[in-house]
Amino acid sequence: MSIKRSLLSVPLRFGYVMMFFFLLLGSGVMAANPEVSDSEEAISAGKSIFNSNCKACHRLDQNNVGPALRGVTERRTLDWATKFIRNSQALIASGDADAVALYNQWNQTLMPAHEFLSDDDVMNLLAYIEYGDKAEAVAATGDGGGAVAAGGAGVPSEYLTIILAVLVIVLLLILIVLGLIISILTKYLGTQNLEEDDKEFINQRFNFSKLVKSDAFVLIVTALVVALVAKTAIDGLYSVGIQQGYAPTQPIAFSHALHAGQYEIECQYCHTGVELGKSANIPSANICMNCHMHIQNVGGQDGMSPEIAKIYAAVEENKPIEWVRIHNLPDLAYFNHAQHVVVGGIECQTCHGPIEEMEVVYQHSTLTMGWCIDCHRQTDIKAQGNEYYDKLVQLHSGSKGSLKVKDIGGLECSKCHY
Incomplete structure (x- = not known):
């Protein structure tokens, strides 16, 4: 009887040991919530939501305007994370201890509400936060230093200058x-x-x-x-009509180096039409206010920054900010952003240059007819996985070499001229 009693007590004692073990380790080493999917579809959908709504303030593995997000489902319950994502201000107002602590820790910066996100959207977002872009986690811990050094193995420009001087x-x-x-x-x-x-x-x-x-x-x-x-x-x-290098003074000193470079805000977040139609759209003051409702100064200065105050003035007076157009094409030329960005998969930097490094935006390329034609002659069609080009690929199946824009009518006059 005593032997049976001791054997029956083994599972119970083992459970106590495991419970004590997890309490000692804390939430930092526990696995991510099993309800969060690690499928490629969920991660991809979550990345899109993250880039559109979260990337301006958050990184996965590094603190930014807000805290690093990876591991949130280990540190908090799924229900708490969902409530905080949808309406952090309501959770703080309810007196939730964790929410209030975060609010005070991060300089009482309020996060915009995202009540428009469905349950699936929230789960996809959490999937990306937990499992997406693992390379960033490696780089953040310093383990990727060797790879970064190897990837940057090239001759710096200053060395080339020295070599030329020696010659x-x-x-x-x-x-x-x-x-x-x-x-x-x-x-x-x-x-x-x-x-x-x-x-x-x-x-x-x-x-x-x-x-x-x-x-x-x-x-x-x-x-x-x-x-x-x-x-x-x-x-x-x-050179008649060419404005390469044109960098006019804007009504607000907006820095792309800060927003697109340091904070990595996607171009599409402000230029909302770039994936929808011909024009990329100049952002309205309302888009600026999505962030600047909560960020009212720069560099730690007291009070509202003068440039940010101009945004508030535009909203209060209900007047648009009169941005000066930089990239101009003649009226006889037709260019569709959606065709190039969505279908063609062309990066913004291909035409606009290193926009994420520009303190003051300038016209990087000539944007001449010859420049466009050269691009159409040299650019390969990104047909793999792109249904838009399926029939065109079939029609050109007998072509030798890669399929380029010029092969599908990219040099026809009527493509660009009405």
């Missing part, structure tokens, strides 16, 4: 050495018994005035001047 110095030294050799040889030959013609050739002096007055010199200089004038005139004609 120029070497060429100058070679010229000096050749001059010394000629001088030494001339002096040596001058001591030898040479014929008069040879001595005259060796001792001859350079006559600059005679060179300038020669017909050949005049002809060469005239040809160079004519060529320079002609090239300048042609370049001037070709």
Whole structure:
């Protein structure tokens, strides 16, 4: 009987041990909530929701405006996480201890409500938070340092400048050495018994005035001047209507380097039409207020920043911000952003340059007809997994080499001109 009693008590004691073990370890090592899916579909859908609604303030594995999010379902219950995502302000107002603690820890910054998210949307978002972009987690812990160093193995621009400078110095030294050799040889030959013609050739002096007055010199200089004038005139004609480098002063000093670079806000968050139609849309003040309802200063200064105050003034006066258009195409040219971004899979930087590095936005590319045609000649069609191109791929199945834009009518006049 005693043996049976001791055997029956084993599971109970084992349960106590395991409970004590998990209490000691805490939530940091527990597995993510099993209700959160780790499927590719859920992670992909969650990434889209995260980029549209969360990326301005949060990162998965690093603190930003708000805390790092990965592991939230380990630290909190699924029900709590759902309530906080949908309406954190209501949860804080209810007196929830965890919500109030987070609110105070992060400078009492309020998170916008997301009550429009369905249950599936929230679960997909949590799937991405827990399982998406694991490479970022490696980089955040420092384990990816070797890969980053290897990926950046190239010759820095300053090294190229040094190499060019050294080459120029070497060429100058070679010229000096050749001059010394000629001088030494001339002096040596001058001591030898040479014929008069040879001595005259060796001792001859350079006559600059005679060179300038020669017909050949005049002809060469005239040809160079004519060529320079002609090239300048042609370049001037070709530059008519080209605004490359144009960087006007905007009514608000908006920094793309800060928003798109440091905070990694997606272009589509502000330029809402880029995936829907021809125009990318200039963002309204209401879009700015999505974030600046809660962020009212920059750099830790007291009070509202002057530039942010202009956004508030535009909203209060119900007047649009009069942004100055930078990228202009002639009226006779048709360009559709959705066709290039959604169907073609073209990155914004392809045409607009390193926009995430620009403190003041400028026109990076020439945007000329020749520039567009060259792109259509060289760009491969991204047909894999793209239903839009299925029939076109079938029609060009016999083509040799990769399918380019020019092969599907990309050079036809009517594609870009009405």
